[in-house]
Amino acid sequence: MKNNITYLIVLLLLCVGQVNAQKYATKSGVIDFEASVPSFEEVKAKNSSVSAILNTATGEFASLALIQGFRFKVALMEEHFNENYMESAQYPKAIVKGSITDFDAGRLSDTTTEFNFKGTIAIHGVTQPLETKVNLTKLGDQMEMSTSFILKPGDFDIKIPSIVSNKIADEVTVTAMYTLSQK
Amino acid sequence: MKKKTVFLVVTLVLVVGAYVGYKYLYKDHRNIAEETAVFNGSAEEIQGQFASGQEELLNQTVIVTGSVSQVEGTSITLDDKVQCVFAETMEVAIGTEIKVKGRCIGYDDLFEIVKLDQSQLIN
Known part of the structure; x- marks a missing residue:
């Protein structure tokens, strides 16, 4: 009997949680990165199938990008990116987890509002802290989220051979764009 | 005559080399x-x-x-x-x-x- 009551309470709490949990998600977010050096071949790639989930009850956010999903203009560059630098067969994904620290659903509107994000980013088997600004715009039942930050390959134990190091910038500019739909 | 042959061979090697190199650097994406x-x-x-x-x-x-x-x-x-x-x-x-x-x-x-x-x- 007592067990049954506990079970019921747990179930009830779970239901309440479900109602309160406002989730916005996408499977087709876009991440671009660029590490070009002037007067050399552009080093730029785009992934348009990045997953992301934002919980608007707590401001928690998670995003996952598959390394193989980054497409380059030059096929050989894409091959080197996967095989030599990112070792995507061994480390197939990049993950961002954390929360929008000053999140307040009341501040969301159809004009862009800036928030602060604090969390971690895991690439190539290395997890580093990540702090950045994010822009949120609420458009009906969709939410647009965008951000941009700089990463250094060295921080993620990604070695770039000296022969090409002058053709690849030390600082990689990453831009992310998500159109999140209410779940 | 001999000079001409050497010149031709060298040119050919250079052209072929450049072509192979270009093909390697700018090979096509997988289809x-x-x-x-x-x-x-x-x-x-x-x-x-x-x-x-x-x-x-x-x-x-x-x-x-x-x-x-x-x-x-x-x-x-x-x-x-x-x-x-x-x-x-x-x-x-x-x-x-x-x-x-x-x-x-x-x-x-x-x-x-x-x-x-x-x-x-x-x-």
Whole structure:
């Protein structure tokens, strides 16, 4: 009997949680990165199938990008990116987890509002802290989220051979764009 | 006469070398549409493989069959198990049974789905 009551309470709490949990998600977010050096071949790639989930009850956010999903203009560059630098067969994904620290659903509107994000980013088997600004715009039942930050390959134990190091910038500019739909 | 032959040979070597070098640096992207698929099965099957940690199909050309569960811009999700990304915006009715050929780019733990890119519909 007592067990049954506990079970019921747990179930009830779970239901309440479900109602309160406002989730916005996408499977087709876009991440671009660029590490070009002037007067050399552009080093730029785009992934348009990045997953992301934002919980608007707590401001928690998670995003996952598959390394193989980054497409380059030059096929050989894409091959080197996967095989030599990112070792995507061994480390197939990049993950961002954390929360929008000053999140307040009341501040969301159809004009862009800036928030602060604090969390971690895991690439190539290395997890580093990540702090950045994010822009949120609420458009009906969709939410647009965008951000941009700089990463250094060295921080993620990604070695770039000296022969090409002058053709690849030390600082990689990453831009992310998500159109999140209410779940 | 001999000088001329040497000159010709050197020129030929240089031209061929430059051509081979260029072809290597600027080789074409893989043509997924023309590759033979190493896997041909249901969305559930391929998702099951990745969910249990088997990742042999990573970066391989696959053919996946399933019923459309979501359409989001250029992507179609099959049975909530496989997301296929196409080059153009897709318009397919939810519930349609389709067959897709694409390149498997990996497993997404957030949604528990397998992702394909460079997809195309096949009949």
